[in-house]
Amino acid sequence: MSSDSKMTLNLLLLGRTQSGKSASGNILLGSIDFASCLSLHSVTTSCSLGRSSHISDLARRSGSQLTVQVQVLDTPGYPHSSLSKEQVSQEVKSALAQHFGEEGLHLALLVLRADIPLCVEEDDHSTQLVQELLGPKWKDYTAVLFTHADRVEKAKINTEEYLHAASDTLQKLLQSVQQKYIFIDNHTTILKEENRKALRKIMGFLRQNNYQTIVFR
Ligand SMILES: Nc1nc2c(ncn2[C@@H]2O[C@H](COP(=O)(O)OP(=O)(O)OP(=O)(O)O)[C@@H](O)[C@H]2O)c(=O)[nH]1
Ligand SMILES: [Mg+2]
Numbered sequence: 001m002s003s004d005s006k007m008t009l010n011l012l013l014l015g016r017t018q019s020g021k022s023a024s025g026n027i028l029l030g031s032i033d034f035a036s037c038l039s040l041h042s043v044t045t046s047c048s049l050g051r052s053s054h055i056s057d058l059a060r061r062s063g064s065q066l067t068v069q070v071q072v073l074d075t076p077g078y079p080h081s082s083l084s085k086e087q088v089s090q091e092v093k094s095a096l097a098q099h100f101g102e103e104g105l106h107l108a109l110l111v112l113r114a115d116i117p118l119c120v121e122e123d124d125h126s127t128q129l130v131q132e133l134l135g136p137k138w139k140d141y142t143a144v145l146f147t148h149a150d151r152v153e154k155a156k157i158n159t160e161e162y163l164h165a166a167s168d169t170l171q172k173l174l175q176s177v178q179q180k181y182i183f184i185d186n187h188t189t190i191l192k193e194e195n196r197k198a199l200r201k202i203m204g205f206l207r208q209n210n211y212q213t214i215v216f217r
Contacts, residue, residue, distance in 0.1 A: 006054075006069075009069070009199075010107075012108040012133075014078070022043065027195055044076050045080075050072045073100070075088070088129070108143075112126075117166075123169045143182065147184055
């Protein structure tokens with residue numbers, strides 16, 4: 001945290017190729033910083049950092065308005081269409097040290113498509129990478145970000161039903177991260193509303209963890 005009235009929120013996006021990481025990054029930043037499109041190969045091949053403008057209607061602390069700036073690190077997906085696990089991991093590790101080396105990371109968002117069941121081996125891929133990057137305390141610093149919430153809504157499944165019907169693999173993952181999850185519709189037309197809804201939820205997760213960060217050197 002930078003000062004009593006200002007805060008920089010450092011977020012990391014991780015997840016499989018084409019899960020909607022870059023689109024979610026754009027929603028969290030409230031601007032189109034990252035290339036996001038449907039593709040038959042992985043679109044993002046290197047890490048990049050996006051910064052939002054200063055947001056003053058998000059949170060209060062000690063009775064006064066808190067000004068928040070969001071920093072989002074977008075990453076190549078894993079599994080990736082042309083990079084190995086070692087290459088993705090190395091790329092993310094050096095970007096974490098470069099961008100969050102001093103201030104640290106508040107939260108890693110494990111991006112999953114809400115409209116596709118989470119399978120056993122896929123969960124191994126993603127959680128292994130998060131564990132490798134964040135270390136033994138990964139559960140305190142990780143939340144699940146479900147994209148394609150619009151498709152779930154279209155199927156008339158509400159959040160409660162969705163979580164109840166989720167695969168054992170997904171249930172276990174959500175348990176590991178202490179039920180920290182958010183749903184995002186990246187195709188919404190009310191971008192600001194989606195942005196504030198997601199950021200408010202994320203601020204709640206951070207409060208739960210006393211605004212602690214993981215530092216990378
Ligand atoms: N309907 C719907 N489509 C989405 C949503 N989020 C992402 N998409 C679509 O999914 C495709 C992939 O999105 P990206 O943001 O490029 O995904 P990514 O994970 O960054 O992909 P890579 O960089 O290739 O790993 C794009 O066509 C997006 O428009 C969502 O919430 N709803
Ligand atoms: Mg991408």
